[in-house]
């Protein structure tokens with residue numbers, strides 16, 4: 001059985017490839033990447049695949065039994081067509097199963113909702129493909145917060161608009177493990193899984209980071225408007241608005257959802273402390 005992973009040059013794609021190598025050996029895993037040289041280090045066959053180019057995927061999916069479609073990074077509307085290039089190529093080239101990395105989140109009320117809606121559109125396309133399918137809805141990755149620790153320390157605080165909303169953070173490593181099982185085991189076909197961990201508040205996050213990293217952070221909530229303004233100034237309008245929308249989603253409970261991780265992965269999700277300790281010790 002040959003399994004291909006798109007966006008293998010990215011961190012989630014790479015995490016899935018690494019887990020698949022452990023499960024079925026590197027000769028059965030194919031990485032597909034827009035920038036193939038960035039995926040060479042994985043040690044598997046790498047084929048070219050830009051989501052904007054259907055022909056790339058007609059070639060890249062030759063002889064592939066199952067493909068993981070990692071959601072793209074472009075403007076939400078553009079992503080739907082990009083994902084269709086992969087889905088159509090999978091249909092036309094004998095792929096039997098497609099697994100899609102979607103997202104949990106509110107579909108209407110925040111500045112992040114257009115991204116969630118675009119993921120739901122791609123979910124519909126995957127379900128309608130006629131292939132065997134599995135959908136994972138990922139929660140927010142914990143890694144960006146940990147990469148940002150120096151900034152938090154400089155400011156002495158974690159500041160955002162999530163207030164006391166809870167977020168069931170996950171990590172790329174946890175997702176890599178779950179997606180490998182979802183690709184390999186037919187019992188998951190036709191399932192939609194919320195791939196989320198333990199739900200914690202921002203105050204909990206500050207406390208756990210302090211515990212693991214020996215920092216002295218506090219959590220300070222600010223209004224959605226103030227946070228959006230601040231993030232737009234720091235990151236530009238597109239990303240700044242999306243980041244503020246993510247934290248607004250946490251505030252209104254969109255990321256405080258029950259977990260299907262154990263059903264998908266066959267083991268429990270790491271706790272927030274375990275996950276953060278693992279990443280610190282990498």
Ligand SMILES: NC(=O)c1ccc[n+]([C@@H]2O[C@H](COP(=O)([O-])OP(=O)(O)OC[C@H]3O[C@@H](n4cnc5c(N)ncnc54)[C@H](OP(=O)(O)O)[C@@H]3O)[C@@H](O)[C@H]2O)c1
Pocket residue numbers: 007008009010011012013033034035038049050051052070071072073074082103138139140141172
């Ligand atoms: N749950 C979360 O917290 C969260 C956070 C961020 C993103 N996401 C979503 O999860 C996905 C994967 O995350 P990640 O951690 O792997 O992100 P990442 O490390 O930034 O990697 C992004 C990947 O997308 C690829 N890509 C971008 N445009 C492409 C295109 N037109 N055709 C083919 N590949 C393209 C990049 O290829 P190159 O190497 O060629 O640039 C790279 O491999 C993202 O794409 C996004 O949809 C989720």
